[in-house]
Amino acid sequence: MSKRLLSLGSFLFILAIVVGALGAPTARAxxxxxxxxxxxxxxxxxxxxxxxxxxxxxxxxxxxxxxxxxxxxxxxxxxxxxxxxxxxxxxxxxxxxxxxxxxxxxxxxxxxxxxxxxxxxxxxxxxxxxxxxxxxxxxxxxxxxxxxxxxxxxSNVMWYNPAKVEEWGIEVPTTWDEFLAVCPTLQDAGVTPLAIGEAWTVNHLWESVALGTLGAEGWNGIWSGETDLAGEDFLKVWDTFGKVLACSNFGDDNASLSWQQAIDRVVDGSAAFNVMGDWAAGYMSTTLGLVPGEGFGYVPSPGTAGTFLMxxxxxxxxxxxxxxxxxxxxxxxxxxxxxxxxxxxxxxxxxxxxxxxxxxxxxxxxxxxxxxxxxxxxxxVGSLVHGAAANENFNGNFSSVIDLFTASGDPSAASAAFVELCSTSGACGG
Amino acid sequence: MYNRKDKTIAFLMILPSLILLGIFVYFFIAQTAWYSVSDWGVNPATALKKGVEKNYVGLDNYHTLISSASDYEFRISFVNTFFFTIFFLAACLILGFFLAFLLDQRIKGEAVFRTIFLFPMSLSFIVTGTIWNWLLKPKGGLNILPEKLFGLDPLKFKWLNSETKVFKFEWMQGGNLFYLGVALFAFALFTYTAQKRHLSWFWIALVGVGLWLISSAGFWNKIWLPIDNPKLDIGTYTGYGYNAALSGVIIAATWQMAGYVMALFLAGIRGISEELREAARVDGCSEWQVYLHIILPQLRPIALSAIIILGHISLKIFDLVYAMAGIDNREVKVPGILMLKGFRSNEWARSSAVAMVMLFAISLVIIPYLWSNLRTEKS
Structure with missing residues (x-):
């Protein structure tokens, strides 16, 4: 009798476990x-x-x-x-x-x-x-x-080719100043220091430069209205951005390259670095069949270690x-x-x-x-170019601010245009 | 000749198309005009909520287009359209006439050549744009042609992203050009009406009243504020002018449309009777003089049609530029591209204003043409 009860009890127990394990999905099904x-x-x-x-x-x-x-x-x-x-x-x-x-x-x-x-x-x-x-x-x-x-x-990832970087005998830069320091060396070797693609990838680069220069707090401050957009630091963003562009294929043939083609230049060694979102990892590992860490290397874009621009x-x-x-x-x-x-x-x-x-x-x-x-x-922190940090109006017109800067090369004009866009779109707090 | 019944039937026959036109063309133009003087889209909180709120803001949108620092894009595209139209028209007419002239020499296989020259027109601008975009890549197509053919150094010309500019001017001086245009227009109107005495006083009075209204209502400041207040344009963007990168687009457009102009001219040339040419030759004209003094003058109405047709294509060109330069090209943009960008950033009012400016520019070409056509048909 007790044996029977025991077996019944264990049967019920097992049933309970099975039901429990299946519980959630079956309940939903x-x-x-x-x-x-x-x-x-x-x-x-x-x-x-x-x-x-x-x-x-x-x-x-x-x-x-x-x-x-x-x-x-x-x-x-x-x-x-x-x-x-x-x-x-x-x-x-x-x-x-x-x-x-x-x-x-x-x-x-x-x-x-x-x-x-x-x-x-x-x-x-x-x-x-x-x-x-x-x-x-x-x-x-x-x-x-x-x-x-x-x-x-x-968004803030910098990609490179580990074998090539070793061959050129350079360190992967961790700040934009380090990048600008290594830039002439690469140029002398006939290598484009930074590969850029069509217009939106230029904007994409800008957000990495801005984050690397201002830091997470300064970046968030742009969108809450706490960062002084006429201040020294923000002007430095444009200044650095201009110098970084000068180290790239910008204005040469970037406009005719997709982001994948810009990555290709890093992979084949005609360019040293590329700043692109991490869908690039999928492109390199799946489409190009490279092994992460060996075929291609990755670090947070200069000055942004410890920050995830998402x-x-x-x-x-x-x-x-x-x-x-x-x-x-x-x-x-x-x-x-x-x-x-x-x-x-x-x-x-x-x-x-x-x-x-x-x-x-x-x-x-x-x-x-x-x-x-x-x-x-x-x-x-949130990405600007990919919709997290600023509203559609700001985002849709941001390229005209970048264009104004690349046409004039004037940081204060770019800052002024940025401020105007902030006020017309209402994207920067206040 | 016509009786009542005929008229009624005729009216009923065109009624459906009148209604459709009324709704899908004129009603929507009116709606666009209304959006262009509203604030729709500036603030998504009102622009996208259920039961959209739109407020009348007068000419603010137009004012922004002309004078605000952030809207230098519109001014670039406006200037681009101007230069594009001039060079595209000139290239098409010259090349088209030249091809027609060649084909008129009664060569063998004329039909084959005619078809070849006319073929590009059967493509859509998107296809043309995509093909020429490939051909004009910085390190491809035309630029490497000399290298491939003759082993010369490849060209370095940036067909679609050059920053070289000629015919540069400051936007502020554009005001003077505008005045000049208005003066020329008024003069043309005056000379035209002077020929038809009974009309002239009406027109002169109309222009006078218009000018008086504009100046008395302080309207002028609204339209061209930067003249009074140049500081408004804080944009240091002063590079207005003909950008060399536009050449690529002009080449592609000419490639597509020159054959069409050729066909027009060829038909025109063939329509001129052989007797006329014979007579000229008998009178001692050289072949060159036959073309210059006999054929060209006869082709004037055809050239005018060609100008009108190409002119309205070039003023509203969008697809070709979109396929060749994309939305975000810094220099190569036209108003149509801006309208597309407007959708990206929820700026429907501003896009509508751009559309109205384009409509205005096109009607400057079309309306006098239609008007003169109607008059000649009547008489």
């Missing part, structure tokens, strides 16, 4: 969600498989929901954003849409009262503890948190989403460890969560592992 879910993004082509992985996960969890994947192709979402605006204006918002985390969302849709506050979801899912504080600050205003970050890319793709919940419950289920998946570890290895980025499976070499290569290690400890 038998959810009562149905109907449709339309997600709007610009992920296609190379980035398509990563999105597909997320969609597959979602379908598994919510088999009764028909997921509509509305993609508008086009680099960094220029076309998608235009279509989104038309849809929102026409009163037909998608259930959830992709947007660069930070001011690109806040400065456009949050100020227009078109987004729902997601604080409740953050509390419910315990996300306050798993996303770094610096990131949550970038996603929030006083009134709430506005999107769920899926991935993290780093950009992130995120999804938000527009007011009036036709299938709100399904959209919340989608957002829950995006923020989950499972979702992030499914998406990021394919996208070539790191999870926004600090508890991602980032030490697993099957998922994340050496570069991504080092980026994830930095992500957990570094000071986090």
């Amino acid at each position: 038998q959810d009562d969600l149905s109907g449709q879910l339309e997600i709007f993004s610009w992920w296609s082509g190379d980035e398509g498989p990563a999105l597909e992985a997320l969609i597959a996960l979602f379908n598994e969890q919510h088999p009764n929901v028909e997921l509509i994947n509305a993609t508008v192709a086009g680099g960094s979402g220029v076309n998608a954003r235009a279509v989104l605006k038309t849809r929102m204006e026409g009163g037909e918002p998608p259930d959830s849409f992709q947007v660069h985390a930070g001011q690109e969302l806040i400065g456009t849709w949050v100020v227009a009262d078109r987004m729902e506050d997601l604080s409740f979801l953050y509390e419910e899912q315990g996300w306050y503890d798993v996303f770094p504080e610096g990131l949550i600050d970038l996603l929030s205003t006083e009134d709430g948190i506005w999107s769920v970050p899926v991935n993290i890319h780093r 950009l992130s793709d995120s999804f938000g919940l527009p007011v009036g989403a036709p299938n709100r419950d399904n959209a919340i289920a989608w957002l829950t998946l995006l923020g989950s460890k499972e979702g992030q570890d499914a998406f990021n290895p394919l996208k070539g980025s790191i999870p926004a969560r600090i508890d991602g499976d980032v030490t697993n070499p099957d998922l994340y290569n050496a570069y991504l592992q080092s980026a994830a290690a930095d992500w957990a400890v570094d000071t986090i």
